[in-house]
Amino acid sequence: MATLGLCFAVLTSILATALCQSARAQERKAPAVGGFESKLEYCKTCHGLSGQGYLGYFPMPRLAGQQPEYIEAQLRAFIERRRSNPVMFNVAHVLSPSMISALANHFYHLNPPPSDGAPRRAVALGKQIFEEGLPESNVPACSACHGEDGHGQHEIPRLAGQLYPYMVGQLTGWSKERGQGTAVDTSAIMAPTAHNLTRSQVEAVAAYVSNLR
Ligand code: HEC
Ligand code: HEC
Structure with missing residues (x-):
């Protein structure tokens, strides 16, 4: 017992x-x-409560509806300093791969309306550049890669609804921030197009896509 x-x-x-x-x-x-x-919640303090982007001291890009592969690729680029940005390096380098996927997936499923505020005067030229490019300046139609609706695919970003000042900043300063380091990455695909656009053409096409849903 x-x-x-x-x-x-x-x-x-x-x-x-x-x-x-x-x-x-x-x-x-x-x-x-x-x-x-x-x-x-931390991401949303800068990128907006519905990921719609936010105009602070820097423009914080829209993440809502963004292609998950693009978000993941850019977070890796910040971590590896191929895309140099001190704010996003600090944010990104502590994220685990599974956290990165979970966050990317969450933002993809948000769908707030575009935040307005882009100048409207050059929108017609912007639409033309987006759909047809500028053959005389070696600028291909943006829609060929970013999609007719500007929603992007895989590592090619969605542009629809993206903040106007953010896009102007990216397109006019492309090679100051992206493609740093020795390895060639996806930023090289976009570099010639960014370089071949004049500032007023950049403003026109950014104004057009910032209002697409
Ligand atoms: C302190 C503010 C701040 C916080 C917090 C923040 N971001 Fe950012 N984020 C920025 C800024 C500013 C940029 C634009 C950087 C640039 O100009 O290249 C950016 C850019 C990005 C980009 C590139 C977008 C694109 O269209 O290329 C991604 C992806 C991103 N952030 C994801 C995140 C995620 C995920 C979190 C939360 C884990 C986060 N961010 C938190 C400020 C912030
Ligand atoms: C040959 C394919 C291709 C064409 C054509 C193209 N893009 Fe891109 N674009 C890309 C790729 C790939 C990226 C992502 C670059 C990276 O990984 O850094 C990109 C990124 C961008 C970004 C950065 C978005 C963000 O959230 O930071 C903007 C803005 C942009 N493209 C605008 C345009 C405009 C405007 C046109 C037309 C004048 C255009 N693109 C034509 C492939 C293309």
């Missing part, structure tokens, strides 16, 4: 340990969920 009692005690304690361990495993999962929510 005494042996049985001992056995029972041992069994219960093994069971208790096992239960405890699975509870601890649950606890380990729980902060991961909380970790995601708090990271997301």
Whole structure:
């Protein structure tokens, strides 16, 4: 009887340990969920509550509806300093690969309306550049890569609804920020087009796409 009692005690304690361990495993999962929510909130303090972008001291680009592969590729570019930006380096280098995928997937499913504010006067020229390019300046139609609707695909970004000042800044300063380092990356695909656009052409096409849904 005494042996049985001992056995029972041992069994219960093994069971208790096992239960405890699975509870601890649950606890380990729980902060991961909380970790995601708090990271997301952090992103939204700059990129807007629905990922619509925000005009602060710097323009914070729209992430809503952005292609997940593009978001992931850019976060890796910030981490590897192929895209030099001190703010986003600090934000990105602590993110795990699974957190990066989860955040990218979340932003892709948001769909706020474009925030207005781009000058309207050159929109017709912008539409023409977007759909037909400027053959005389070696500028291909943006729609050929970014899609007829400007929604992008895979590592080619969505431009529809992107903030006007952000796009003007990117297109006029392309090679100051992107394609840093020795390895050639996807930024090289866009570089000649960015260089071949004049500032007023950049403003026209940015004004047009910033209002696309
Ligand atoms: C302190 C403000 C701030 C925070 C917080 C922040 N960002 Fe950013 N983010 C920026 C700025 C500014 C840029 C534009 C950088 C540039 O000009 O190249 C940017 C750019 C990006 C880009 C590139 C977008 C594009 O269209 O190329 C991605 C992707 C991005 N952020 C994702 C995130 C994610 C995910 C988080 C949260 C983990 C986050 N950001 C948090 C300020 C912030
Ligand atoms: C040959 C394909 C191709 C064509 C044509 C093209 N793009 Fe791009 N574009 C890309 C790729 C690829 C990227 C992502 C670059 C990177 O990874 O840094 C990009 C990025 C951009 C970005 C940065 C977006 C962001 O969120 O930071 C803007 C703005 C842009 N393109 C505007 C244009 C405009 C305007 C045109 C037409 C005048 C155009 N593109 C034509 C391939 C193309």
